Amino acid sequence: MKAFEVRAPHDFSIVDIDAPQAAAGEVSVGVAFAGICGSDMHIIHGDNAFVRFPRITGHEFAGVVEAVGEGVENVSVGDRVCIDPVINCGECYPCRIGRPNVCSAIQVIGVHRNGGFANQVSVPAANAHRLPENIALDQAALVEPYTIAANVLERMQPHDGDALLILGAGVIGLTILQVARAQGLTDITVCDVIDDRLDVARSLGARHTVNGQREDLEAVMAERTSGEGVPLIADAACVPALFPQLARIASPAGRIGLLGFNTTPSDLVQLEVIKKELSIVGSRLNNRKFPEVIEMLASGRLDATALVSHRLPFAEMGEAIHMIDHHPERVCKVLIELEA
Structure with a gap:
């Protein structure tokens, strides 16, 4: 079978390998569609500290x-499924308190073990989620990014009527926008520096958009909130230098959700955090959000196809990576078709 293998940073190709066998408690899945994520690009560039090479990503x-x-009962041969990439030990402190997405011994499919850029992959059966008939496999391949959005929103604990500011109108920012609207939030502002992305955000229901290159985000949000500040801020831009500004923009009792893995230190003014009693929460992967997102898709409250800017056959993985590297402004989500 064919698989996309990253042997070392910047060293990748489609290779022939033996098809994996389903061990006890596992299923083998014939992959139909897979999305290219920013974290896949970090692996390709050698910027992911968790990956071990060689690795089939995805x-x-x-x-x-x-x-x-042997022993698999939750799914059967022929079932259409999407895969939660988070594998946890079930025994460490985070697992014991219901936070398996930060398991001390976490494994992520496509990072710690081989992933979905292959004609076939074996995964724990517990990670396979059966799909309703009205969810097409191309949409199902994009459940995972929406679980990232659902996770950070849960971490921020929205209240009815809360205003939400989203920094970044890339894939994660747009999924946060869509999930927030599906959950009933309506006063949503999206900030980016690319007008085309802001156009997409408006088409998906953003009430306000701000181009951070041309407008003073802090002044705009102060005016829109009559100086009170914003209760919810989701940082999908992941630029550490912006953190002090986010703390100033946040309202008293506000919540800031951080998503990036950037190792650059941020300036934190403790007074700003304490006087407002801000909650600053990290969000990693997803904490059992697949059923919730699948239901949102099945009910029509989410439209995953709105994210897809490019669809390419598996043979053009190299071209897809080149396009993302050299023309990121043209790309939202690249979906790879592995089977006809």
Whole structure:
């Protein structure tokens, strides 16, 4: 079978490998569609500290169960499924308190073990989620990015009527926008520096947009909130230098959700945090959000196809990576088709 293998930073190609076998408790999935994520690009560039090479990447994917290992009961051969990439130990402190997405021994499919950029992949059966008939496999491949959005929103604990500011109108920012609207939030502002992305944000329901290159975000938000500040801020831009500004923009009792893995230090003015009693929360991967997002898709409250800017066959993975590297302003989500 064919698989996209990253052997070392900047060293990748489609290779022939043996098809994996489903061990006890696992299923083998014939992959139909897989999305290219920013974290896949970090692996390709050597910027992911968790990956071990060589690695078949890909953690956003969906397909059809082709084989089941011993003891598997939740799915059967022929089932259409999408895959939660988070594998946890079930025993450490985070797992014991219901936070398996930060398990001390976490494994992520496509990072710590081989992922979905292959004709077939074996995964724990517990990570395979059956799909309703009205969810197409191309949409199902994009469930995972929406679980990132659902996770950070839960971490920020929205209240009815809260205003939300989203920094960044890339894939994650747009998924946060869509999930927030599906959950009933309506007063949403999106900030980016690319007008085309802001156009997409407006088409997906953003009430306000701000181009951060031309407008003073802090002044704009102060005016819109009559100086009170914003209760919810989701940082999908992941620029550490912006953090002091976010703390100033936040309202008293506000919540700031951080998503990036950037190792650059941020300036934190403790007074700003304490006087407002801000909650600053990190959000990593997803904490069992697949059923919630699948239901949102099935009910029509989410439209995953709105994210897709490019669809390419598996043979053009190299071209897709080149396009993302050299023309990121043209790209939202690249979806790779692995099977006809």
